[in-house]
Amino acid sequence: MSFKALIVEKDEAGTTSASVRTITGDRLPDGDVTVAVEYSTLNYKDGLCLGSGGGLVKSYPHVPGIDFAGTVEQSDDPRYAPGDKVVLTGWRVGEVWWGGYAQKARVKADWLVPLPEGLSTRDAMAVGTAGFTAMLAVMALEDHGLAPDRGPVLVTGAAGGVGSVATAILSHLGYEVAAVTGRPEQEGYLKGLGATRIVPRAELAETVKRPLESENWAGCVDAVGGAMLARVLGQMKYGGSVAAVGLAGGAGLPATVIPFLLRGVNLLGIDSVMRPYEDRVRAWSRIATDLPLDRLAEMIRPATLGELPELGAAILKGEVRGRVVVDVNA
Template identity: 65%
Template sequence: MFHALMLHEAEGGKVEVHFEELEIERLPEGDVLVEVDYSTLNYKDGLVLKGLGRLVRSYPHIPGVDFAGTVADSSHADFKPGDRVVLNGWRVGELHWGGYAQKARVKGDWLVKLPSGLTSRQAMAIGTAGYTSMLSVMALEAHGIEPASGPILVTGAAGGVGSVAVAILAKLGYRVAAVTGRPEAKAYLTDLGASEIVPRDELAEPPSRPLDKERWAGCIDAVGGTMLARVLSQMAYRGSVAAVGLAGGNELNTTVIPFLLRGVNLLGIDSVMCPKPQRETAWQRLAKDLPLDKLAGMEVDATLTDLPGLAGDILQGKVRGRVVVDLKG
């Protein structure tokens, strides 16, 4: 038997949260059984817990798009009992039962061996948010953005993706400008390595013209919507924006002028179906390029019973840093 957070669909399509004891036989098919040590909370998890976005099509359901733990049983050639593993994406926690349980059974092809130097807890303090941040940094690097290129803007900087992005970029030597609407987050972001704090209001209005003053060599954008349109108008020549989120809306009202006259690149970052070799590279880079002392300062401790309340908070932008959910108890 193991403990799990289970979602059930009630009358009228409302989603209800239950905490249940389940038998291993209830788990879906898969060639690797994992003892889950930790999970985490992402924006997408908040949507699933609240029954929003039609991400889950079949109930009952165990959510949780991330988990880290130890292989308990495996018929997959790449994994054996005792291996430490991490999982992000692959529609786990949406179409497949996820990490809000003490055990998970999945396809071994979805797992990545945890790099030496990272614990399961640290892996979930990183989670999909941090892994996505590293994919974004790698995309900027691949398009020629380096510390000498100029300042890098990070929107939604006090959130999960933004916090990790600020810390990584600062360690790599970039000048980081962090956007936040929370004045109280200034000290937190400065400690992570931000050299400039940009009030959200500066970028909250639509651009008044197709091209504004060149300000940013690169950007990691977790907001989308109007803010992304404004940022595109301020990008430097041959600058690149890694788009990773839509907390500010999924519509983009802009022009092609930044792309045509400044050669700006808009880079879509998909963490869910990202090929395994790139995932493995991202996790190796996280173990090397993310300052773990800064990671500890981002962590918010939680248990399964805290998640229903935290789901509302993360959807409203009230969660700072990274939530680490302990499944061992």
């Protein structure tokens, strides 16, 4: 069994390089299920793994790709049989375990989720880890009382992968969505996803001395972190929640505890990597019903394995809009 894979290698000087190679199945890691991969995606972590590794990749040669969708080819686990359609996100696949940037993958059965009815494997990877994370964020906000009649919901980093899907989902569910972006040229794109208001990034990027400002937002999906997250916390309505999903603006949080103490604001951490199976099934079921496929199509930029090294560098610079869907067989 031979197949194509995007292999990242590191030389003695510590320099990495990535290229598409033909390899044999005996190089795949041990696992319960072998999947014929059909589609993968590009995420910020993938950009790191395609380049320096960002401390995520532990050994080389390596196959990145933190998510994939495809068809079971062989299974030693009774939960899956040849022909089953499956999705994988997280579990450090594509980081410490060979991932989805190949025509074949071998993984543990516990890491897989059945593909929900109504979604194709291409749809699933248009969603990918970014969209899965976005849905987890929306679910967490709802679980903490968010409803459309509570007021507008802010989405930071809205033109990115998580932000794009969060904007589309929230709009479809009837929320008024305010989309934050530092790229004015993306206004039409974001309004097409359902945003009703565009907030320039500069309006929220500066830290202010006041711990509380006017109560503007009933909820927030934050992919930026840093000073912007601190600023947003001070603008939340009483009892509002922020779902923190990323750190594009930095890992620090120059905030005070005042929003938590005086307004009962909730800061909800969203992890998609080690999420339990039941949560994964619930989130994918919601994606199949609450993410309009026509808006999903607006986010997609198709790509091949050979284009990924260049796209990986671009996503680290914030130059990738929406979702990159990788056809590993193209």
